Every structure is written in structure tokens, then in C-alpha cells.
Amino acid sequence: MSRRDRAVVVTGLGLVSCAGEGIEAHLAAFAAAGPPRTDAESFAPYPVHPVAPLALDTQIPKKSDQRQMEAWQRLGVYAAGLALDSAGVKDDSGFKSALQLIVAAGGGERDYAVDGAILTGLRGTNDPGAYLNERLLNDLRPTLFLAQLSNLLAGNISIVHGVTGASRTFMGEESSGVDALRIGHARIASGQVETMMVGGSYSAERPDVMVVHEMGGYLLKPDYRPVFERGDGGGFVLGSAAAFLVLESAEHAAARGARALARLMPVANDRVARAPGSVSASLTRLIGEAGIERPDVVLSGATGLRDLAAEEVAGIRAALPETGIRATGDLIGHPLEVAAPFGAALAAAFCAAGSAREVVVTSVGHRRGEGVIRVVAA
Amino acid sequence: MSAPRSSSTHDAQGRPLVAVTGVGIVTSLGRGAAENWDALTAGRSGIRSIARFPTEGLRTRIAGTVDFLDTDPLVAPLLSERFATVAAEEAVAQSGIGARFPGGLFVAVPPVEMEWPQRQALAEAAGEPDEVTYGGLQRAAASRRFDAWHDLFIFGTVADRIADRFGTKGSPISLSTACSSGATAIQLGVEAIRRGEMEAALCIGTDGSVNPESLIRFSLLSALSTQNDPPEGASKPFSKNRDGFVMGEGAAALVLESAESARARGATILGYVLGCGEKGDGFHRTRSSPDGAPVIAAMRAALDDAGLAPDAIDHVNAHGTSTPENDKMEALGCSAVFGERVSRLPISSNKSMIGHTLTAAGAIEAVVSLLTIRHGRIPPTINYAVPDPALLLDVVGTARDVPVSRVLSNSFGFGGQNTCLVLGDEPA
Numbered sequence: 001m002s003r004r005d006r007a008v009v010v011t012g013l014g015l016v017s018c019a020g021e022g023i024e025a026h027l028a029a030f031a032a033a034g035p036p037r038t039d040a041e042s043f044a045p046y047p048v049h050p051v052a053p054l055a056l057d058t059q060i061p062k063k064s065d066q067r068q069m070e071a072w073q074r075l076g077v078y079a080a081g082l083a084l085d086s087a088g089v090k091d092d093s094g095f096k097s098a099l100q101l102i103v104a105a106g107g108g109e110r111d112y113a114v115d116g117a118i119l120t121g122l123r124g125t126n127d128p129g130a131y132l133n134e135r136l137l138n139d140l141r142p143t144l145f146l147a148q149l150s151n152l153l154a155g156n157i158s159i160v161h162g163v164t165g166a167s168r169t170f171m172g173e174e175s176s177g178v179d180a181l182r183i184g185h186a187r188i189a190s191g192q193v194e195t196m197m198v199g200g201s202y203s204a205e206r207p208d209v210m211v212v213h214e215m216g217g218y219l220l221k222p223d224y225r226p227v228f229e230r231g232d233g234g235g236f237v238l239g240s241a242a243a244f245l246v247l248e249s250a251e252h253a254a255a256r257g258a259r260a261l262a263r264l265m266p267v268a269n270d271r272v273a274r275a276p277g278s279v280s281a282s283l284t285r286l287i288g289e290a291g292i293e294r295p296d297v298v299l300s301g302a303t304g305l306r307d308l309a310a311e312e313v314a315g316i317r318a319a320l321p322e323t324g325i326r327a328t329g330d331l332i333g334h335p336l337e338v339a340a341p342f343g344a345a346l347a348a349a350f351c352a353a354g355s356a357r358e359v360v361v362t363s364v365g366h367r368r369g370e371g372v373i374r375v376v377a378a
Numbered sequence: 379m380s381a382p383r384s385s386s387t388h389d390a391q392g393r394p395l396v397a398v399t400g401v402g403i404v405t406s407l408g409r410g411a412a413e414n415w416d417a418l419t420a421g422r423s424g425i426r427s428i429a430r431f432p433t434e435g436l437r438t439r440i441a442g443t444v445d446f447l448d449t450d451p452l453v454a455p456l457l458s459e460r461f462a463t464v465a466a467e468e469a470v471a472q473s474g475i476g477a478r479f480p481g482g483l484f485v486a487v488p489p490v491e492m493e494w495p496q497r498q499a500l501a502e503a504a505g506e507p508d509e510v511t512y513g514g515l516q517r518a519a520a521s522r523r524f525d526a527w528h529d530l531f532i533f534g535t536v537a538d539r540i541a542d543r544f545g546t547k548g549s550p551i552s553l554s555t556a557c558s559s560g561a562t563a564i565q566l567g568v569e570a571i572r573r574g575e576m577e578a579a580l581c582i583g584t585d586g587s588v589n590p591e592s593l594i595r596f597s598l599l600s601a602l603s604t605q606n607d608p609p610e611g612a613s614k615p616f617s618k619n620r621d622g623f624v625m626g627e628g629a630a631a632l633v634l635e636s637a638e639s640a641r642a643r644g645a646t647i648l649g650y651v652l653g654c655g656e657k658g659d660g661f662h663r664t665r666s667s668p669d670g671a672p673v674i675a676a677m678r679a680a681l682d683d684a685g686l687a688p689d690a691i692d693h694v695n696a697h698g699t700s701t702p703e704n705d706k707m708e709a710l711g712c713s714a715v716f717g718e719r720v721s722r723l724p725i726s727s728n729k730s731m732i733g734h735t736l737t738a739a740g741a742i743e744a745v746v747s748l749l750t751i752r753h754g755r756i757p758p759t760i761n762y763a764v765p766d767p768a769l770l771l772d773v774v775g776t777a778r779d780v781p782v783s784r785v786l787s788n789s790f791g792f793g794g795q796n797t798c799l800v801l802g803d804e805p806a
Contacts, residue, residue, distance in 0.1 A: 155793025
């Protein structure tokens with residue numbers, strides 16, 4: 001009964017980052033190979049790669065919907081809309097009502113002014129518990145909760161775009177993006193479902209995430225440098241980005257006359273205990289497991305942490321000594337959960353444009369998880 | 379011609395049958411299946427006045443907190459990890475599957491973020507003379523004194539540590555589908571076993587997020603009961619005077635195995651996950667489509683996946699949150715799926731006693747469903763003193779002894795999440 005070998009094709013792509021929006025903008029930015037657009041001022045000493053200005057109304061027509069979302073959700077809903085457009089299904093309510101979602105995401109923004117005012121006030125009160133209760137009750141916007149909840153990116157995609165098959169949200173930083181692709185692929189390949197939209201969204205332009213990633217010393221300061229040329233311990237430069245891929249069984253895509261942009265192969269990933277050499281060995285093994293043949297390029301989602309990047313490159317080189325490695329961090333920065341979906345989407349764009357026959361995407365999480373994604377021409 | 383039949387190892391669609399060989403549970407009622415079962419069937423409530431933090435000024439001052447387990451610091455991700463670990467230890471021990479779990483991990487965890495005591499510590503370390511700003515918190519973080527908190531407040535850590543503790547294989551999945559998360563964790567495990575990717579899956583739902591901000595967030599959405607006195611009377615699913623849910627905490631874990639593998643190693647099979655169904659709803663961020671179509675579709679999808687007609691269901695373990703909206707929509711959905719039989723089909727909500735355990739609820743209620751099947755006794759919906767006459771349901775007001783072979787367990791969540799499971803004593 002096993003139908004695990006059904007071909008899974010990519011029929012829609014939605015990309016948003018500091019490099020712009022859409023497939024062409026990202027192919028052009030990759031070809032230009034210049035430094036990514038960086039803002040080193042707004043959140044100094046932390047540089048970020050801010051998202052390009054978006055005409056939100058084109059994908060999120062209702063202002064009331066825009067108001068009920070924070071930036072991370074708006075980016076994601078926008079990119080999901082681009083992916084649906086690209087797949088030619090934006091107005092196909094039948095397709096969208098069966099389309100299932102796997103979203104890789106963390107959580108949303110906080111109200112920074114409220115947090116600051118509460119922390120200031122807490123210093124001067126004798127009754128911190130009662131003060132915190134009173135301020136939170138009075139100062140939190142009721143709808144902010146829904147703008148923060150991890151699964152509400154998927155919820156907003158359902159509301160705004162009518163994608164109502166069902167959704168699951170995977171959390172867990174970089175590896176959640178790889179897992180979303182792996183399970184999305186496996187469900188289609190095995191015949192459990194015909195269509196899925198997989199992706200994620202990350203807003204870097206928010207000071208709370210810099211607090212979390214400064215703890216542990218994971219952020220590069222004060223300026224952007226290319227991912228594989230970062231001195232000392234290196235670090236990541238957070239980037240705002242969203243990426244979604246519409247995946248279909250090849251039969252389903254053919255039956256509706258959709259163009260297959262590329263084929264997504266079974267995703268190989270793991271989580272090994274971190275010790276010197278373990279990431280390299282894991283990646284080398286996963287490249288074998290993923291059935292990589294003669295890739296035109298490796299798109300690395302390397303975070304920019306120096307030792308991990310070195311292990312990743314060594315692991316790739318051991319299996320693919322001839323293949324060039326490009327860091328997607330040099331195009332869009334590090335968008336955590338979105339790194340793997342973005343890499344897979346860019347790989348599919350190369351295949352669709354005829355500039356590659358086989359692309360490997362690698363992902364090594366800053367704390368856990370190694371993944372290898374193989375995308376080939378359809 | 380006869381319809382395709384399931385075998386002892388495969389269902390009627392030829393997929394591997396998914397057996398449950400271990401369960402574990404922690405709620406405000408206690409630790410372990412035995413303690414919880416005794417309390418649930420006795421109609422005891424775990425809802426009490428919140429002791430964990432000051433509740434002065436709050437409209438809701440009650441919850442089903444798990445007060446007999448704690449952590450240092452007392453923050454949601456650590457509590458969630460602790461509950462999950464306790465539940466999984468019980469489930470894995472019962473299954474006898476061994477110390478190195480031979481399959482994947484799917485864990486439903488509440489969204490994680492830094493909490494107020496940690497923000498305050500950073501603010502203090504920053505020592506800004508006037509207003510506290512995030513710039514100050516960042517500078518405090520750069521002192522390296524708080525590095526240990528990075529892992530505490532990223533999303534993947536709970537699953538990572540549970541994976542290490544139980545030796546699960548591969549990349550652990552941390553997931554959320556809001557209040558249906560626990561059911562989704564089980565669904566992901568079922569799907570992986572059916573695909574033949576693994577012979578066993580450890581599926582967990584956990585939630586330890588009763589803290590001031592979480593409570594206030596739900597309060598601001600007018601989702602919580604404000605009937606603080608007496609605490610045990612506040613959660614009243616399907617009652618006319620229901621006025622919101624009560625937050626609860628806890629965890630449940632299930633060891634799922636292909637029936638073939640469970641039989642091969644001589645494991646005791648506690649029951650089967652016969653079907654999983656889901657359907658999204660794009661109507662509103664917190665409300666269901668008024669016609670109930672997605673809720674109905676999710677229930678029917680679970681029945682279809684199990685290869686069962688509605689008549690084959692003996693009992694509904696309700697989502698039953700005790701909010702005016704949920705209970706009305708769930709009753710509407712059940713009426714559509716079960717027809718006039720709904721008035722004779724026993725339905726009950728565990729949340730009347732343990733509150734709404736949010737991320738954990740789907741897993742906890744799946745475990746209670748399996749215990750219900752095993753004991754032939756349906757736990758009551760307590761506080762059902764003033765039935766809502768608009769809901770034509772057979773709500774189980776006191777524990778009822780009746781043979782139960784198959785249970786439909788419902789989970790519905792914010793963001794249009796609807797996930798239903800069919801659990802049974804034997805293959806369909």
C-alpha cells in the first residue's frame with residue numbers, strides 16, 4: 001500500500017525580505033551578490049536586514065485585518081498571498097478550502113512602550129503584584145494577544161486568503177522550518193494529502209528578540225559582514241523575511257494544468273548532540289541520505305556563528321567537494337524559522353528559471369538540528 | 379461483496395493500525411492515571427484560588443494549577459517541561475518500550491516568551507536612571523550574566539530536553555494549534571506511523587502557563603469565567619449560566635505504536651487511535667463560522683478516517699470549555715453529525731473539573747477517553763445544575779457506568795483550529 005514515492009512539486013512561491021518581494025527580485029539580488037540592505041542604526045548596536053517596503057493592501061485588502069496583525073503576521077500573510085498568486089489559485093476557493101498549511105514560526109511582537117512603562121513603574125511600587133495586574137489589565141490591547149500567538153499566523157492566512165484545509169504551526173527556531181518542509185513533503189508523497197502550503201515568517205525589527213539572542217551572545221555587532229567572514233565567534237544578523245511554497249502531488253498539479261516550478265525531494269534532517277565535529281558528520285550523512293547527485297549550488301542557511309559555519313562547510317565539502325556554497329544570510333540575513341523555507345523557495349526559483357538542475361539547501365540551527373533539502377528541476 | 383475489513387495490524391484502508399501502549403497524565407487533580415481517574419469519576423474539582431501569584435485587581439482569580447510540581451525559576455517553559463516529563467515517564471514505563479525511545483517526539487507546547495520576573499531582573503541589572511527601555515534590557519543581556527536564559531526562552535528547548543531525556547529519534551517536533559494542540563500532537567504521531575516512518579511515537583501535550591500575563595490576556599478577550607466563588611463551581615460546560623472557561627494546567631503523554639510492532643514485542647494494547655480529522659475555519663480569529671461547518675467537517679473527517687459511521691460512537695469527550703460560544707457551537711456540530719441520536723449520546727467535559735488545559739487539553743482528554751473505554755465509566759460534567767435548554771445533549775451529570783468502545787474526542791482552538799480524534803478498544 002505504500003505510496004511514499006509520489007512526486008511532490010512546487011507550484012507556487014511567495015518571498016519577502018530585505019531584497020524585495022517576489023521571485024524576480026530575489027533572483028536578481030542573488031545574481032548581483034552585493035551586500036544585503038542593512039540598517040545598523042535603528043537597533044544599534046545590532047544591525048538588522050529590514051524588510052523592503054510592501055504595498056500591504058495588495059495582499060491584505062482590509063485595513064481591519066492589517067490592524068489586527070503585528071508585523072510578523074503581516075509579512076507572512078503577504079508572502080502567503082504571493083505564493084497563492086504564483087500558483088494561480090488565489091481565486092480558486094475550491095483549491096484553497098482543501099489546502100493545508102504548515103507554518104514554522106515563533107511568536108509575535110510585544111508592546112514595547114507598555115513593557116517599558118510597567119518595568120519603570122515596578123521599580124517604584126511597594127506592591128509589585130497588584131501593580132503588574134493593574135497595568136497589564138489597563139494597558140494591554142486585547143487584540144495584542146492574538147497578534148502574538150504562534151498559530152495565529154496560520155489563522156490570519158485562513159481569514160485573509162481563505163486557506164481553510166487545516167493548519168499546524170511548528171515552533172522551535174531553525175529546525176522547525178526544516179521539519180515543516182519534511183512533513184509537508186511526506187504527507188503529499190504518501191498520499192495523505194494532495195496540496196500543502198509550507199513556510200514561515202519572521203520580523204527582525206523588534207527589540208525583544210535582540211534581548212533573547214543577546215543572551216548567549218548570538219548576535220553580530222556592530223556591522224554586517226559576510227556570513228563566512230565573521231571574526232571572533234561570529235554571530236547572526238537578524239533579517240525580516242517570509243517565505244511560502246505551494247506543494248502539490250505531481251498528478252494534482254498536472255490535472256489542473258499548473259506549471260511545476262521544481263520538484264521537492266524527501267527532506268533529511270536530524271538533531272545530534274553538539275560536540276566538536278558532530279554537526280559536520282551529521283550533515284555529511286544527511287547529504288547522502290537526501291540522495292544528492294550533482295548540485296549546481298549549495299544554499300547554506302548558516303547563522304553566522306563562526307564555529308558552526310565552519311562545521312557546516314566542512315560537512316558539505318566532505319560530501320560535495322566541487323560544489324559552490326552560498327549563504328542565504330548574505331542575501332536576507334538570518335530569519336530563524338524561515339531560513340529553510342526561504343532556501344527551498346529560492347532553490348525552486350533557480351530551477352524554474354532554468355539556472356539550476358539540482359540545488360541543495362542546508363540548515364544548521366544555532367542550538368539544535370541539521371537539515372538537508374534537495375530541490376531539482378521538474 | 380463485503381466492505382474492506384481491518385485486520386489485527388492494518389485498518390480497512392490498508393494502513394498500519396495505531397495502538398496506544400502507554401499513557402501518562404498530570405492535572406490539578408493529581409499525578410498519574412490512577413489518581414486522576416479516581417478524582418475525575420468522583421466528580422472532584424481541581425479548580426482553586428490561585429496561590430502562585432497575587433490576584434489583586436483581577437476579575438478572574440481561580441485556575442486549575444498544578445501546585446504539587448514546581449521549578450526554579452517558576453516559568454511556563456520549565457513548568458511545561460516538568461509536567462511533560464512526569465507524564466511521559468508514566469507512559470513510557472507503562473508501555474515497557476525501553477529507556478531509549480525507538481521513535482519520534484511530537485510535543486504540543488505553549489508559546490514561549492520571557493516573563494516578568496526575568497524582565498525585571500534585566501531592568502534592574504541595566505540600572506537605567508529614568509525610564510526602562512528595551513535598549514537597557516539589551517545592554518543587561520550583553521553583560522553575559524543572563525546567558526542561561528536564552529535556552530529557557532526559545533521555542534525549541536522544551537522538546538529538545540524531553541528528546542534528550544527519553545532518547546527519542548530524529549528531529550523533535552514542537553507544535554501549536556492553540557487549544558487543539560494536544561490532539562494535533564497525537565495526529566502527527568499517527569500519520570508518521572501510518573507512513574511507515576516510525577514504529578512508535580511519543581506524543582505529548584503540556585501546559586504550565588498560568589501566570590499573570592497569560593491570565594490577563596484571556597481575561598481581556600472576555601474568555602474566562604469570573605465566578606470566583608466557589609472556585610470549583612466556575613467551570614460549567616453546557617450549563618445555561620456558563621460564563622467562560624477556567625485556565626488549567628497539566629500534561630498527558632501517549633506512547634503510540636504500530637499494532638504490528640506492539641504485538642510483536644508482546645506489549646499490552648490499551649486502545650487504538652482509529653481516526654483523526656481536522657478542518658480550518660477562516661471566519662474569525664476567535665469565533666467559529668456561525669453555521670458550524672468547520673466543526674462539523676472536523677468531526678466527520680475523524681469518523682471517515684476511522685472508517686466509522688456516527689452510530690459507531692458511544693460517547694463524546696467534549697471540548698466543552700464552558701464558554702457561551704464553544705458549547706453552543708459544539709452542540710450544534712454534534713447535532714448535525716449525530717442527528718436526533720445526539721439526545722441519547724452521552725457527552726461529557728473533563729474541563730468541568732480540571733479547567734481548560736489549553737495546549738495540553740487534546741492529549742489529556744484523549745488519555746481520559748482511553749481510561750473511559752477501559753473502565754466502562756464516563757466521568758461526569760460537574761456543575762451541570764442548570765442545563766442550557768437550547769443544547770439538546772445527553773450531558774453526563776454524574777459518573778455513568780456504560781460500556782464504551784469508541785469515543786470521539788473534540789478539540790477546537792483560536793485561529794480556526796478544529797481537530798477531532800476517534801479512540802477505540804478494538805480496530806474498526
